[in-house]
Amino acid sequence: xxxxxxxxxxxxxxxxxxxxxxxxxxxxxxxxxxxxxxxxxxxxxxxxxxxxxxxxxxxxxxxxxxxxxxxxxxxxxxxxxxxxxxxxxxxxxxxxxxxxxxxxxxxxxxxxxxxxxxxxxxxxxxxxxxxxxxxxxxxxxxxxxxxxxxxxxxxxxxxxxxxxxxxxxxxxxxxxxxxxxxxxxxxxxxxxxxxxxxxxxxxxxxxxxxxxxxxxxxxxxxxxxx
Amino acid sequence: xxxxxxxxxxxxxxxxxxxxxxxxxxxxxxxxxxxxxxxxxxxxxxxxxxxxxxxxxxxxxxxxxxxxxxxxxxxxxxxxxxxxxxxxxxxxxxxxxxxxxxxxxxxxxxxxxxxxxxxxxxxxxxxxxxxxxxxxxxxxxxxxxxxxxxxxxxxxxxxxxxxxxxxxxxxxxxxxxxxxxxxxxxx
Numbered sequence: 001x002x003x004x005x006x007x008x009x010x011x012x013x014x015x016x017x018x019x020x021x022x023x024x025x026x027x028x029x030x031x032x033x034x035x036x037x038x039x040x041x042x043x044x045x046x047x048x049x050x051x052x053x054x055x056x057x058x059x060x061x062x063x064x065x066x067x068x069x070x071x072x073x074x075x076x077x078x079x080x081x082x083x084x085x086x087x088x089x090x091x092x093x094x095x096x097x098x099x100x101x102x103x104x105x106x107x108x109x110x111x112x113x114x115x116x117x118x119x120x121x122x123x124x125x126x127x128x129x130x131x132x133x134x135x136x137x138x139x140x141x142x143x144x145x146x147x148x149x150x151x152x153x154x155x156x157x158x159x160x161x162x163x164x165x166x167x168x169x170x171x172x173x174x175x176x177x178x179x180x181x182x183x184x185x186x187x188x189x190x191x192x193x194x195x196x197x198x199x200x201x202x203x204x205x206x207x208x209x210x211x212x213x214x215x216x217x218x219x220x221x222x223x224x225x226x
Numbered sequence: 227x228x229x230x231x232x233x234x235x236x237x238x239x240x241x242x243x244x245x246x247x248x249x250x251x252x253x254x255x256x257x258x259x260x261x262x263x264x265x266x267x268x269x270x271x272x273x274x275x276x277x278x279x280x281x282x283x284x285x286x287x288x289x290x291x292x293x294x295x296x297x298x299x300x301x302x303x304x305x306x307x308x309x310x311x312x313x314x315x316x317x318x319x320x321x322x323x324x325x326x327x328x329x330x331x332x333x334x335x336x337x338x339x340x341x342x343x344x345x346x347x348x349x350x351x352x353x354x355x356x357x358x359x360x361x362x363x364x365x366x367x368x369x370x371x372x373x374x375x376x377x378x379x380x381x382x383x384x385x386x387x388x389x390x391x392x393x394x395x396x397x398x399x400x401x402x403x404x405x406x407x408x409x410x411x412x413x
Contacts, residue, residue: 019240019243020240023238023239023240024240092287094240101331101332101353101395101396105330105331105332108286108330108331108355109330109331111286111287112286112328112330112357115287116287117285117286117287117288118285118286118287119240119241119244119285120244121240121243121244122243123243123244123248124244124247124248124251124394124395125243126251
């Protein structure tokens with residue numbers, strides 16, 4: 001079955017993509033770029049780098065802009081899925097939803113309207129096992145946004161390796177934070193994945209941080225050989 | 227041992243992680259042994275070894291299981307929990323049809339009749355993803371409903387349950403109670 005993966009550039013959508021590739025044919029990545037930083041569904045600081053990630057993965061990217069208002073962005077998502085069907089013949093959609101009934105429900109409804117299959121391979125995943133598998137499988141994941149206590153600006157740009165995962169575990173135990181960041185506590189950017197032909201080298205960044213809210217802006221990045 | 231049945235389009239499908247694995251993890255947490263089989267591969271030895279059976283759901287477009295006969299459910303006599311598509315398979319085995327009633331997302335479920343599965347609960351919020359509702363077969367009772375359709379059924383004399391919603395999402399307590407019933411049925 002030809003599938004399009006709803007893609008934010010973060011670990012969940014790319015891990016879901018990798019899962020889907022093991023069972024079906026992934027023919028494109030689909031991204032909705034929000035102009036609203038408070039976007040309900042598609043908030044992510046470096047979404048413009050999705051094209052670089054798609055190139056690293058050797059997959060075409062279907063990119064649709066949204067003003068990022070709660071209701072119209074669903075129409076924009078529908079527009080993106082229609083474009084992916086027209087251009088690449090997708091029969092189904094893959095998302096990286098783990099716990100968010102809100103996110104899963106919205107996508108399910110649009111898929112039903114369009115007659116597309118809907119797959120959520122990380123649905124209700126065990127957070128520990130997922131994070132371990134992510135590292136073991138060879139994903140390189142960088143923290144590109146922090147949105148809750150106790151994360152300070154030192155977290156921006158950190159790679160989630162084993163020692164970072166240990167620290168995240170300790171934080172998850174102590175604070176109301178999920179290990180995966182599923183509650184929006186932090187956001188990630190993937191620079192390498194097992195199916196990437198090239199990896200992304202981040203060459204220049206800047207940080208914006210205030211009151212436990214911060215983003216790492218990737219100013220310059222390029223593809224390099226693995 | 228609980229026989230966990232995968233109703234997805236094929237064994238090892240991409241939907242398995244979404245509809246079967248969460249129930250497997252829940253059974254692990256509850257601490258009850260189980261064996262998972264794809265519905266096309268359920269054999270007599272699996273049915274003989276089972277103290278109970280759980281039929282898992284499928285993604286909305288995945289309805290291939292409807293073509294399959296689940297007649298063994300009519301003579302199984304041990305506890306069964308059919309989840310969403312699994313409820314449809316259970317009802318179909320007893321001659322129950324379906325009618326269009328699409329619900330996607332959280333719905334309020336009202337308990338209609340006393341039953342150990344829902345004891346002490348009158349209304350709860352449940353996660354639904356279904357295109358059709360099940361017409362309650364003659365040998366079954368409606369146990370709970372949303373504003374739009376029947377959400378839970380039970381056989382009049384046997385511990386056979388069907389749930390239209392997904393209890394593994396935010397209502398794990400229902401699966402725990404079902405497993406508890408299984409314990410009581412075991413020799």
